[in-house]
Amino acid sequence: MASYSGGELPFEEALDEIRAGRLSVRSAAAKYNIPRTTLLNHKNNPDVRKNGRPTVLTPAEEEIVVELILTCSEFKIELDQTAFGEALADAARERGIEYTHFGRGWHRLFLKRHPEVAARFDQAKAIRKYVKGSSAKKLKEWTAESAEMYIGMLQGLKDDGFLEDPRGIMNLGETNFEVEISARRAARIAQTGGEGPDKDIVTVLACGLADGTFFRPLLLMDINNTTLLSSMNGSNDDVAIAKSATGVMDSGSLLHYIREEIVPSLQCTKNVLFLAAKTSDVYTVEMMQLCVKYGIRIVCYPGGQISKIQPLGLYMLDEFQALFNDYIRTLAWNPDEELSRLTFPRHLTMVWRQISAQTNLLAGFRDTGIFPFDPQVIRAFVPNALPFPPIVQPASAKAASKKNTRVDPVAQAVSLVKIEDILTADMGIAQEEAHFLVDGLLQILNRRSTVKRVGAKIGYFSLCICTYQVYCETTFDLFLSFRVAFGIVRLF
């Protein structure tokens, strides 16, 4: 049965003529071929609703939900039906709406009512399937296409007025520091017979603005002693400390940082937060809601080759690491000082104060093409000269080739010497350190150490090694082109 409550044009026209008194209901019905009683009904009942039982949310409320889902989709937040239903129920309770059962049935009909949302869900499903079925690394490659997508996304932000005020452009990044565990704790681990790690990894979240200022960094530490936490926390205000069981960034700590450190210091109504994380599971609906509430748009960098497109990754975090390493070296000469988990925040604060943050940060935002926005800078990142990605071999063939073609030890040695040459001659790295870097690379190649372990010691260089290992295997020339393409420059 035809429905007129959707607001079709001839129907509205007929109704207008009746209301204006130009036509009677009967004559209008005859003229427009519309049932007379329907016209009459609409004339006497201006607010006729659509067919069917009303939806639990008003059309306006549904629009808000649609917006939220589309935003989530834009930012590649997992569109999980259950989690979303819970978030909706919370929002409903907050607004005093009684109905909170946004279950499977509601979800299904909601998608039926909003095909544009259904399309996003299908898309997300397809991407999940694709990622599962194919190499996830391939999706993270920085290609000409992804660069254009990135530029288009930034252009959209700029059009919306988000990339105008440097005080509203933020970049949050994480960097890891190794802390040797104290002798007492080592003894305890030995006592229990556990093969514990000999070092703790402390993740530091730093957030810089395009105007050259910083929010205070957040230390994520595996602390189960709350008194310890409070004593450290009270000792200084330059850094914040959050408990994190894993010691790495997760959804809870990220949310904590945004809520406690970023939101209270916001200066603009339109903010963009650039952030990178290895996995997308740190982005939650809860975080999204917080950001929507405070006018924060989030730009997620996928894991992988992000050092060049992320302002903090470009100069700042490297300098941070380098200064920290220098500091640790001087610390070793001081018998009264010890680097432990307890003293780490204090030492880190000392290093933090030394960072020439403003210069590096401003340069970081400029050289990543974010502020001022410059697509040409971003396009320049694309490694045209780089011959990867390689032809994807079937898994079985790859395994076979690995077995048969052993690494030629002579060729490898030559390659490593060449790398060392480049490090010292072209990149100005001290002979000693270059040797250390190459040694680390050798350890990785010979599976004596992991990329992560070596990488943590040598900062930005780990990225180089990761890529070298993944894409280049033992082909030295690719390392060379990688270096040229990414313009790796020694900064400290």
Add this chain to the structure above:
DNA sequence: GTAATACTGGTCGACCGACT
């Protein structure tokens, strides 16, 4: 994922009384 059921509310032809 689908089918069945309950519920809501618009649609529209049949009919009615008032008016000219």
Add this chain to the structure above:
DNA sequence: AGTCGGTCGACCAGTATTAC
């Protein structure tokens, strides 16, 4: 008799819920 606005009730589409 013709025209009009109005009412009634069967019908049907759309939604919510439950069961499988």
